[in-house]
Amino acid sequence: MTTSDVSARVAWPADAGSIAAIQLRSWAVRYGDRLPALLDERGIDEPALAEAWRQTLARPPEARRRALVALAHDRVVAFALTGPATDPDADPSADGEVAEFTVAPDETGGGHGSRLLQACVDTLRVDGFARAVCWVDASDDTLRGFLTGAGWGPDGASRELADDAGDESVKQVRLHTALTD
Template sequence: MSSAMNADVSARLAWPDDAAAIVRVQLASWRRGFADVLPAAELDAIDSDELTQRWATTISAPQDARMRVLVALERADIRGFALVHPSYDPDADQVRDGEVGEFVVDTEHQRAGHGSRLLQAAMDTLAADRFTRAVWWIGSTDDVLRGFVTESGWEADGAHRELATADGATVKQVRLHTSLA
């Protein structure tokens, strides 16, 4: 067996001390995923210390008790993270509808089961918070993530949106949903 198959892997709620590693994974993902939308200088200008503090606050003092950050681990190393919370969409029922607001697995550690564990932990967390449906906005051109999500039982619900960046570019997204029952 390979060492990757024997690795100590898990998913758990994030701790405030995890914030710097979450930022490392997030910024690497943004550099890869938004390179065609955001100029490199804009990505390089992000204050990682400020972002780390924002994540630490989100973990330790979230805006809503049902907002949670989860991490995927290989031994003690963070390989990915997810943010789940009530859905804030205008057509959402904030009592019943939860959302996967962020979901990132380090590109160097994809296809090792971290995403599957993290997604299962996110779904379990949303269900434990008594949400009955989950939604997830995904980049319209992210075929890899969409394939992973739809293979896990999610379906597009026809909703779409465009998010504007600081320099006027847009990021197009489609919404997927699944039942948590």
């Protein structure tokens, strides 16, 4: 019997440390020199972030909210969050959301994102959603290009998220795809 070297599955509490490490490495790429100050002002370090993930994974807020991971052998290399869409214009019974989609910066291009995205779509379908949405930073050409290459497209919605102090903001666009044939 052979086993797969790559896969995607629902995240387990034991994956919390790996998810936290991937999240921090991704933030380092996204925020660069600003990351240490952002982490300090929020009191975030890797052990605290891992513990928060462990608690969330052990007790998800509701049945249709899931964390998924992509694996290379037995290593977590990417993670995503799925659940009902929370936008004011969303129908939570029909609109699902990929609320987070992160591939470890040193693991991109290996097919992990494609497997993880398919797992997200399959999970949202099984949960009865007819459409999926994902908010993407307007400056994240890589993720936006990946999603549009997979058949997702902009639906015209955009938003601007400000940090706690209101000093900086991130512009985002919403992409969507149909989950039904």
